[in-house]
Amino acid sequence: xxxxxxxxxxxxxxxxxxxxxxxxxxxxxxxxxxxxxxxxxxxxxxxxxxxxxxxxxxxxxxxxxxxxxxxxxxxxxxxxxxxxxxxxxxxxxxxxxxxxxxxxxxxxxxxxxxxxxxxxxxxxxxxxxxxxxxxxxxxxxxxxxxxxxxxxxxxxxxxxxxxxxxxxxxxxxxxxxxxxxxxxxxxxxxxxxxxxxxxxxxxxxxxxxxxxxxxxxxxxxxxxxxxxxxxxxxxxxxxxxxxxxxxxxxxxxxxxxxxxxxxxxxxxxxxxxxxxxxxxxxxxxxxxxxxxxxxxxxxxxxxxxxxxxxxxxxxxxxxxxxxxxxxxxxxxxxxxxxxxxxxxxxxxxxxxxxxxxxxxxxxxxxxxxxxxxxxxxxxxxxxxxxxxxxxxxxxxxxxxxxxxxxxxxxxxxxxxxxxxxxxxxxxxxxxxxxxxxxxxxxxxxxxxxxxxxxxxxxxxxxxxxxxxxxxxxxxxxxxxxxxxxxxxxxxxxxxxxxxxxxxxxxxxxxxxxxxxxxxxxxxxxxxxxxxxxxxxxxxxxxxxxxxxxxxxxxxxxxxxxxxxxxxxxxxxxxxxxxxxxxxxxxxxxxxxxxxxxxxxxxxxxxxxxxxxxxxxxxxxxxxxxxxxxxxxxxxxxxxxxxxxxxxxxxxxxxxxxxxxxxxxxxxxxxxxxxxxxxxxxxxxxxxxxxxxxxxxxxxxxxxxxxxxxxxxxxxxxxxxxxxxxx
Ligand code: HDE
Numbered sequence: 019x020x021x022x023x024x025x026x027x028x029x030x031x032x033x034x035x036x037x038x039x040x041x042x043x044x045x046x047x048x049x050x051x052x053x054x055x056x057x058x059x060x061x062x063x064x065x066x067x068x069x070x071x072x073x074x075x076x077x078x079x080x081x082x083x084x085x086x087x088x089x090x091x092x093x094x095x096x097x098x099x100x101x102x103x104x105x106x107x108x109x110x111x112x113x114x115x116x117x118x119x120x121x122x123x124x125x126x127x128x129x130x131x132x133x134x135x136x137x138x139x140x141x142x143x144x145x146x147x148x149x150x151x152x153x154x155x156x157x158x159x160x161x162x163x164x165x166x167x168x169x170x171x172x173x174x175x176x177x178x179x180x181x182x183x184x185x186x187x188x189x190x191x192x193x194x195x196x197x198x199x200x201x202x203x204x205x206x207x208x209x210x211x212x213x214x215x216x217x218x219x220x221x222x223x224x225x226x227x228x229x230x231x232x233x234x235x236x237x238x239x240x241x242x243x244x245x246x247x248x249x250x251x252x253x254x255x256x257x258x259x260x261x262x263x264x265x266x267x268x269x270x271x272x273x274x275x276x277x278x279x280x281x282x283x284x285x286x287x288x289x290x291x292x293x294x295x296x297x298x299x300x301x302x303x304x305x306x307x308x309x310x311x312x313x314x315x316x317x318x319x320x321x322x323x324x325x326x327x328x329x330x331x332x333x334x335x336x337x338x339x340x341x342x343x344x345x346x347x348x349x350x351x352x353x354x355x356x357x358x359x360x361x362x363x364x365x366x367x368x369x370x371x372x373x374x375x376x377x378x379x380x381x382x383x384x385x386x387x388x389x390x391x392x393x394x395x396x397x398x399x400x401x402x403x404x405x406x407x408x409x410x411x412x413x414x415x416x417x418x419x420x421x422x423x424x425x426x427x428x429x430x431x432x433x434x435x436x437x438x439x440x441x442x443x444x445x446x447x448x449x450x451x452x453x454x455x456x457x458x459x460x461x462x463x464x465x466x467x468x469x470x471x472x473x474x475x476x477x478x479x480x481x482x483x484x485x486x487x488x489x490x491x492x493x494x495x496x497x498x499x500x501x502x503x504x505x506x507x508x509x510x511x512x513x514x515x516x517x518x519x520x521x522x523x524x525x526x527x528x529x530x531x532x533x534x535x536x537x538x539x540x541x542x543x544x545x546x547x548x549x550x551x552x553x554x555x556x557x558x559x560x561x562x563x564x565x566x567x568x569x570x571x572x573x574x575x576x577x578x579x580x581x582x583x584x585x586x587x588x589x590x591x592x593x594x595x596x597x598x599x600x601x602x603x604x605x606x607x608x609x610x611x612x613x614x615x616x617x618x619x620x621x622x623x624x625x626x627x628x629x630x631x632x633x634x635x636x637x638x639x640x641x642x643x644x645x646x647x648x649x650x651x652x653x654x655x656x657x658x659x660x661x662x663x664x665x666x667x668x669x670x671x672x673x674x675x676x677x678x679x680x681x682x683x684x685x686x687x688x689x690x691x692x693x694x695x696x697x698x699x700x701x702x703x704x705x706x707x708x709x710x711x712x713x714x715x716x717x718x719x720x721x722x723x724x725x726x727x728x729x730x731x732x733x734x735x736x737x738x739x740x741x742x743x744x
Pocket of ligand 1: 094095096097100134135136152153154155168169170175179180181183241242243244325358359360376377379380383384385387388
């Protein structure tokens with residue numbers, strides 16, 4: 019619909035009329051100090067005369083500045099940059115046969131959740147589009163206490179034992195002498211470490227794939243990573259892996275695009291999440307579980323306790339049991355997103371941990387890190403961390419205590435407090451750890467069942483589409499190309515050759531390295547000083563599953579354009595019908611349309627109706643959109659054809675394999691692009707669809723074909739053969 023005024027302008031002027039009188043007369047709105055004193059001058063400090071020095075007695079100034087000086091808390095050592103939202107979880111399919119957790123038994127209950135997504139390596143102010151793992155941490159506020167599923171968007175991890183975590187993070191973070199590079203793994207220390215840790219090879223495949231540069235936080239999977247236990251009423255245990263499957267499918271951007279987005283809008287993911295929720299397009303994920311009976315623990319060719327392994331879905335299918343919806347943005351970033359404190363040890367009855375040595379180390383780390391970050395063990399009392407289940411215990415005092423505990427009893431057992439609070443029996447909801455039988459020596463070692471480091475890396479690589487394989491190879495060329503130490507590059511290429519020659523060879527050619535056999539005893543440093551290195555050589559295992567469709571994003575859901583951003587490029591004289599009809603069809607399916615013009619001043623259409631551009635070529639960029647449309651209109655088309663910024667916009671969209679549509683009357687603009695010679699001769703044909711370029715004279719038909727092309731996400735197949743400069 020054409021508008022005379024943008025939506026923003028209207029609500030802006032309305033706000034002033036509505037809120038101003040209320041502010042003036044509402045007594046609660048007076049500015050006060052933190053002890054409640056009303057302030058009558060927030061413009062001047064107290065001075066010895068108009069031009070005199072400031073008096074130390076100005077307690078109002080002192081309080082304000084002191085509070086300000088202490089506004090920052092230490093950022094998280096990892097996962098510092100995050101974006102979060104509130105929502106709820108609904109169960110479709112109770113799984114009482116496996117777990118007594120009410121969360122997974124009560125269909126009628128909507129369990130509130132708070133979810134924080136994050137990058138790992140970058141600081142709080144770093145870019146969203148770094149090549150990195152994404153944190154996917156969910157806090158369920160259940161009636162039995164908070165349950166935290168603190169996962170990632172990648173189902174495996176770099177290391178097998180928690181004792182290597184500080185080494186890994188020191189290696190990936192900016193190098194300590196010069197704090198370079200920020201939020202990037204493409205540097206010597208990271209690859210030095212990785213090249214000496216063959217166990218990381220499966221994770222490296224995921225991190226070098228497009229999974230590490232998601233299109234949106236709303237379009238990525240989540241995984242619990244470790245194998246956990248579910249315990250039912252009878253006390254029986256089943257192993258479980260948790261999966262979050264995004265309803266919009268799993269989609270990524272191109273690496274060149276990711277780097278450009280980092281410059282054009284480093285808050286790209288944060289803003290995307292925020293705007294989707296504000297617009298009512300609530301992000302959704304289905305929760306799936308892979309269940310393995312206790313008796314099948316040793317049935318697989320990998321160890322369930324090894325966090326560098328997945329359970330291929332071909333071996334154990336993912337059963338969908340519920341759905342999570344995020345429907346509310348935080349009110350305050352610091353109070354909620356920054357202060358939320360997750361902990362894999364926040365368990366509820368019916369869910370328990372396993373002996374995964376990576377998980378075991380995490381159990382200690384999270385509460386410890388909260389202490390240094392939030393300053394006190396009373397962080398559980400912060401509103402965002404408070405459980406909805408009542409808290410009764412004898413823990414007392416400490417910094418910043420909020421609770422006012424009454425009475426004289428803070429010990430148990432007691433008679434003076436009537437014995438309260440009582441311990442709960444298991445049937446009263448008390449937590450009992452799974453009584454796993456343990457018969458072993460105290461030992462620093464690793465199970466031989468952890469020594470296969472390559473079979474699942476190979477499974478991942480071989481399961482990718484050709485375009486995905488190319489991206490992975492390109493990512494390795496980029497990352498290792500940034501490494502300056504030749505020996506590190508060599509070691510990495512050797513390791514890659516253990517994964518798959520068709521992966522290692524192009525990387526070796528790019529780097530100009532020969533693939534040589536790896537010296538004996540070198541491949542695994544995960545042995546102690548007194549151990550025999552021979553005992554720790556990687557096992558040459560072949561995965562029983564050779565291709566897994568679930569591992570390729572080419573097989574993801576591609577049936578929706580909900581929340582996809584489409585740029586309409588136009589100028590004065592644009593054909594109104596060509597704009598309105600395509601826009602209404604796209605918007606009816608939930609897409610978001612931005613008008614992009616050479617200037618921000620109103621654009622008059624051929625019918626005289628004015629459009630207010632949301633963006634100009636100066637304030638936005640092709641990389642911030644999923645698709646581009648050029649409506650007709652003689653003058654508009656002529657202006658754009660002569661506008662280098664518009665042509666660059668289109669060339670970039672083509673380079674990043676996006677859908678591009680043009681009214682039949684706008685072909686002149688396309689003809690100015692680098693990809694002009696690849697344009698289909700006829701409109702609306704299969705051939706056009708295959709390339710993702712749609713040209714048509716009938717706006718309705720064009721919009722429908724365009725919709726299919728946008729839902730397809732990207733036309734990766736045209737990337738290499740039809741590469742254009744942009
Ligand atoms: Fe974490 N991790 N981690 N981690 N992790 C933290 O806790 C740690 C690991 C994950 O949005 C820290 O509160 C160790 C695996 C997420 O607030 C810290 C080890 C997985 C988040 C910590 C791991 C994760 C964290 C830093 C190896 C996927 C962000 C701030 C044993 C299953 C949560 C904090 C949020 C955060 C330690 C490995 C996920 C330092 C020691 C594996 C999503 O405690």
